[in-house]
Amino acid sequence: VNSRILQAIVAFVTAATACGSVYTYAQSKHGRELTANDYLEIYRIYSTYNWMTDARNGSAKADLFTPDGVFQVVSAGGKIGRTEVGHERLTASVQRELGPATQTTPLHFVMNVSVEPTPDGGAHGGSYMLNVKPGESGQPATIASLVFYEDWLVKTPEGWRIKLRKARSEGGLGPATIFPPVPN
């Protein structure tokens, strides 16, 4: 009888371990779920980024990145262009690249912010961005460009930060490049 009980215990422990492993594997493969608070904080990063860029507040914009954060421009053919690495360069790049803000300098409008958890506890995703140029003296505004941001975010002790942002210009091909379609 004791041997049967022992066998049952061993079988139970084995099954429980197997279930646990499968669960852990599934968790690590898909990444931990993000909470509503995570999403809210990440949405705020996307909005603050635009405000600080358009206000030419380079330091506040750079604060949205990790200290070693990277901003990279990717052109239509997928070619990597200007790359800014680290807080100091990210701070300086805003004023250097965009110049002083005027009544007709383009503004950043972000929509469709979509992020998914990654296995390392971070998040990957992006947004659509319209560069809108206000019209001069009663003229209508125009869309100067359409860009897609692709981002890798990490949760630091200070909150969510951008580890890498790629500004992509593939036009209508941007969404499939960032979130490839799931095969049927």
Add this chain to the structure above:
Amino acid sequence: MRNWKMIVASAVVVLVLVGAGSLYAQQKKTPKLTTDDYSEITRIYYRYSWSVDSRDGKTWASLFTPDGVFEYPNGNKVVGHDALMLEPQKALGDPTATTAVHMTTNIWTEATPEGAHGGAYLLNVVPGGQGKPATITAVSFYEDWFVKTQDGWRIKHRLAHSEGGRAPSVITGTASK
């Protein structure tokens, strides 16, 4: 003795009426949506745009209930998972550098006894390509009915509106008859 019987009978009647009233009020009452609910519904709107623009029919259809409906402004309907899965590619063809993308904003949702009702504004933007400015080719509106399933919130019915500036009052129910 008779008075006592009358008092007890009256009390029972009053209790039954109060109970029935309370039950009716409970059934009529619309449950509130939580922060988690709003967060999940917001993500559906954004995921919808990404998946339609990447022609990812599988992800797009998964945002609907298995019997979900997408209804065009002209009344044409796409019904059920299998048909929905094929729709992005069928309706829009392959994406290219200059095909239009869907930009969603002003997401608005309210709880209903069955789930949630709401909508969003949509800009159809055609990328300019080769340095040309992008253009807005259409302003549309989505009106949606959501239900909370075992797998999370899903679209039960999405109706695309094209009434221009009148659409918000049509969707929110303030349009004059």
